[in-house]
Amino acid sequence: MKILIANPQQLISTIAMAILAFTTVFITLTIIFYARITLELSEGFIGILLSSAGVGNIVGIFLINKFKNLNWVLLMSFLLIISGIGILMITATNVFIMMCFGMAVFDCALSMAFIVQGAVHQGITPDEFLTRVRSSTYVIGGLFSILGTFLAGAIPELFTEKIALMIGAFILLMPACIFLRFGKAGVALSKVEPVYNK
Structure with a gap:
């Protein structure tokens, strides 16, 4: 674990992994509650809204190669910021098309962030630690997914679904802004190599 x-x-990559595991579950479930309870959308419209995330996901997969020469820390920051903006777009409008666009933006950036985090975590970890690190990340990711599931129900119960979504956006935006200060720790995504402790 050390x-x-x-x-x-490693610290930036681990924090990013925890954020991604949490927000994937938390935002998706909260969006469903928000669409059904607050906006009173039908199951069909909720399905279309969630399908917009799938479209964004596919677009993200095709776009990621365009950014392989960017600093991975800064790229991760920008992707988390864009993802957070996507969530804020959903909360700021009642226009269904704009909500779908916000959902696509959210998941496009999030899927790209997943790819960056996975590539970086594998790239910076020395081979002799890779198996143990991978096992640890599965455990941490699972714990944060469980936390996301719990809070997706608990926060709307205490406040509202819209506030829960805004909290989700904040969880994406705050670490992203902090990561920006540590851009020097990163290199081009295509040049990531194992980092050995001195």
Whole structure:
């Protein structure tokens, strides 16, 4: 487990992984509650809204190669910010088409962030630690997914679905802004290599 926080690169990657695991579950479930309870959308419209996320996901997969020469820390920051903006777009409008667009933006950036995080985590981890690190990340990712599931129900119960979505956006935006300060810890995504502790 120590390797996950052994240097700035590992720490940033681990925090990003926890954020991604949490927000994937938290935002998706909260969107369903928000669409059904607050907006009173039918099951068909909710299905279309969630399908917009799938479209964004596919677009993200095709776009990621365009960014392989960017600093991975800054790229991760920008992707989390864009993803958070997508969520804020959903909360800021009652126009269904705009909500679908916001959902697509959210998931497009999030899917790209998943690819960046996965590539970086594997790239910066020395081969002799890779198996243990991968096992640890599965456990951490699972725990944050469970937390996301719980809070997706608990926060709307205490406040509203819209506030829950805004909290989700904040969870994406706050670490992203902090990561921007540590851009020097990153290199071009295509040049990621194992980081050894001195």
